[in-house]
Amino acid sequence: MxxxxxxxxxxxxxxxxxxxxxxxxxxxxxxxxxxxxxxxxxxxxxxxxxxxxxxxxxxxxxxxxxxxxxxxxxxxxxxxxxxxxxxxxxxxxxxxxxxxxxxxxxxxxxxxxxxxxxxxxxxxxxxxxxxxxxxxxxxxxxxxxxxxxxxxxxxxxxxxxxxxxxxxxxxxxxxxxxxxxxxxxxxxxxxxxxxxxxxxxxxxxxxxxxxxAEAAWSDLRSPEAYVGFKKAVKFASPGGLVKNVETTYTTPRDLSLNQWALAGRWTVGPEFAALGGAGGAITFRFHARDLHLVLGGAADRRPVRFRVTIDGAPPGANHGSDVDESGWGELQEDRLYQLVRQPDQVVDRTVRVEFHQGGVRAYVFTFG
Structure with missing residues (x-):
């Protein structure tokens, strides 16, 4: 089935x-x-x-x-x-x-x-x-x-x-x-x-x-992308994805469309990747009006601050409903977070999400 x-x-x-x-x-x-x-x-x-x-x-x-x-x-x-x-x-x-x-x-x-x-x-x-x-x-x-x-x-x-x-x-x-x-x-x-x-x-x-809101179907060129190793594709960090072992990852200088990468110490399990310490990030090259990321919080249930940049800059008018114009957001519940909404022309973008506390779980990118 x-x-x-x-x-x-x-x-x-x-x-x-x-x-x-x-x-x-x-x-x-x-x-x-x-x-x-x-x-x-x-x-x-x-x-x-x-x-x-x-x-x-x-x-x-x-x-x-x-x-x-x-x-x-x-x-x-x-x-x-x-x-x-x-x-x-x-x-x-x-x-x-x-x-x-x-x-x-x-x-x-x-x-x-x-x-x-x-x-x-x-x-x-x-x-x-x-x-x-x-x-x-x-x-x-x-x-x-x-x-x-x-x-x-x-x-x-x-x-x-x-x-x-x-x-x-x-x-x-x-x-x-x-x-x-x-x-x-x-x-x-x-x-x-x-x-x-x-x-x-x-x-x-x-x-x-x-x-x-209904997806902008005519501008949608990025399929959903799972972070857990069971369904992960197009992972671009050097050395590839390591299963179930905490590993230090880096982000390559350039990503092709729909490639993604990790930075910092992450353990990639079958369903999600868990950040082992502060200063980790996840990066995705996408083409869509909206970008979402399903996230889970830390075990101690304290809110986790994160910051989103688009092409290396604050999102400004392109921020999603869960971040402000400067790119700041807060992970409080385990759920889907909207990080990007492009109100004008939709073009290829690179989004980077930096986390200021370990224990975060990243599950899947979805688009609209």
Whole structure:
């Protein structure tokens, strides 16, 4: 079973009556045609259970419960969203999920989030609850640490969307970002079938802001880049990446597009690289409007100051939401940090992140 973050672009189309072709991504920047689905019964992925609501009913890991209990989902239109809170693709879907929950909640729609973590820190229920509150995720949400629901739903990536009608049947499945207008039309269709006419609900544009803003797809030439050795590619520090041993790294003078390097004493494990002392840095050559880095804090939980430079200078107007114009930021929670947003012309840039305390964990660069 594949597990991957969708980079957006439209990984798959809404599947419902009259659907034509489904596309899915084999990697970050290439399309692979998959089997087409032309009937409502083909809307679910292969291996999906015929009784999705029974799976939710059996789950005991609710972070935010369903009002009235899981049994209250019977007779409702249910939108299930697989997500994880450090994933930029999941975050950019949240404005739509919140809007649909607000628009159609009194018409019989219930949005249910299934938080399935990619990294170990996302398995901590307290951290997920904090992140959900900060992200204004108000609809029911449960934790799927062992991928039980993920496997039984046949899900393959973040974000995954399952559209369940009032009879408990999956009528649509989509993997990845995009095609949100089609998704909303399917929601309205399923609600109308239940007798809850949604025609009096206006369809107004939904637009994410800040870190949730839609990616600048036409300017995106950098795929996500993992720092842990299990998935790391294009590592450029002299001597290469050393697994599980604290090693002193240096950054080469020049990096090619999508190469990255470490400086200072780091231990690179399968999932992340941990900084062994103050004065370490990580550098990446990228082409995208936005650059994000998933970071974990020190073991003593004290905030860690860091500084971002772009092409050797403070970011100024190109700073992300988690740093100021001088490039200063503070690592407080284990999460995704937006370090760069270029408001004007997008060109190749080199970002360097310097940390002023050891114990920092760096997981993955993502872009938008």
């Amino acid at each position: 594949r597990k991957f973050r969708s980079t957006g672009f439209f990984v798959a189309a809404i599947l419902a009556a009259g659907t034509t072709t489904l596309l899915c991504f084999d990697d970050a920047l290439s399309l692979v045609p998959c089997q087409s689905a032309n009937s409502m019964s083909a809307a679910a992925p292969a291996g999906m259970t015929a009784s999705p609501l029974d799976l939710l009913h059996r789950s005991s890991s609710w972070l935010t419960p369903v009002p009235g209990g899981v049994q209250a989902l019977r007779g409702k239109v249910v939108l299930v969203n697989f997500w994880t809170y450090s994933c930029i693709n999941s975050l950019r879907a949240l404005p739509y999920l919140r809007a649909w929950s607000d628009r159609y909640g009194d018409k019989g729609l219930v949005v249910v989030g299934i938080h399935t973590p990619e990294f170990d820190f996302e398995k901590d229920a307290a951290k997920v609850r904090l992140a959900s509150a900060q992200l204004d995720v108000r609809y029911p949400n449960l934790q799927d640490n062992h991928y039980a629901l993920w496997r039984e739903f046949g899900n393959e990536g973040w974000p995954g969307f399952y559209f369940i009608d009032a009879k408990g049947r999956i009528r649509g499945y989509r993997l990845g970002e995009g095609n949100y207008a089609d998704a909303e039309q399917l929601i309205r269709k399923l609600l109308a079938e239940t007798g809850h006419d949604p025609s009096d609900v206006p369809i107004s544009p939904i637009k994410g802001t800040g870190i949730e």
